Amino acid sequence: MDRELLQSLYRYCLCLTASNAQAEDLLQTAIESWLKASSRPVQLRAYLRKVIRNQFIDDCRRLKLVDFEPLDDNAPALLDEACLEEIEIQHNLIEHLFELLNSAEREVLYLWAIEGYSAAEIAQELQQPRGTILSRLHRIKLKAAALVLNSSAQNIGGQ
Template identity: 45%
Template sequence: MKLDRKNLQKLYRYAYTLTADEDDAYDLLQSAIETSLNKPADRTATSTAYIRTIMKNRYIDEYRHQQSFPQENIDDHAPVSLGESSLENVVIASHDLALLWKTLEPLDREVLFFWAVEGFSMQEIADKLEVSRGTLLSRIHRLRRRLQAEAGVEQRGIA
């Protein structure tokens, strides 16, 4: 079988049916034809049925890949604008965080790191640090109250 214009149009229409996009249909058709031409020369390698099967399988593979690894279009998001005041707030907040971080005990810093950065649950942190979950929860409660008190003092000092 020869890949003439008529057969290519049929294959393109099939690819367009699968993808519902002109560019994706052309890409799918091209990759299927390329795959069939790289096969050993026999009648099945150039038959339209074989190329349609390649297109269908490739489309299913790409669909599954997109479902597993969705792409986020950057253009869809509004640009982040940092004015002088918001940039100032970011700098002040990072400075305050650095000061508070220095006042923490090493175990408190480790717990906060595992929870906030690594995303571990309290039970996972308790297992890692070899302490009971209850001890860890009470430590977090005392730490939270202390940090809120220190942050409250700093905020009252600014106002």
Template identity: 35%
Template sequence: MQFDATLLNRLFRYGFAFTMQREAALDLVQQACEKALKQPPDDKRKLEAYLKVIVRRLYLDGWRQQQQYPLELFTETEVVDDEASIEQLMVDQQQLSRLMPMLSPQQRELIYLWAVEGWTIDEIAEQLGEPRGTLLARLRRVREQLSRLPEESYGVSR
């Protein structure tokens, strides 16, 4: 099994969306690759999805067991079904680095998959195994949080 540079870069950005720390993100990617080499996915075509699940679980395990990463709540249950208004929130990728530190790890993961990777809410829900409405609620909270900040500080156009 080989990990090409494009895949590793995508995994690094995914890990960085959780940790917001370069070295910690690199560690997550390395650990994920090691685990994938020891226990390869059943379907080689789904390697990236498999590795992202590992990165996510490693982050959560590190947070729970060793308190390696900042303590932030990782549960939200509000259900919203207003995708049309939320989809109008457009994140300027040049300003994404300023936006990410303001968000929780869950919100950063969602914004990364949605704004950077370009996934739909349905694709994200399937990937994360979470209800679509929960993800829409997270996006709404991000939008509300951003609306309370001065526009020049977060680089988001509405």
């Protein structure tokens, strides 16, 4: 297991939990489970993501947290001040969007935007209908568009 895989899995945990401490605990639990297993999976990344997701769902059930909604079916080397300001604005928008999403939407966003999966690949990975994944992506895009519109309106009103 290399550092890149650990970082990727940590980011996945963080997308599910929205908490650094919980993400660390979730990753540690998954790695412990893998180390205790008698056989070694062929696709380690997929195996560990599945363990992480199942553990997260179990933890939510245990704590009686319902975070799922019912569903219908390398920065540039040289940066100037304007570029840094734009990056900060985008970072703030992403943080606000992240707060608006539930864990199911954050998981889909992670697999789609970070891992580069298609809707069909996400559906297969999560063992859910493709329509469900497309619905989540659509809701994510609506929330992002609303956030950008609100941000633009505030910037215009504040000038």
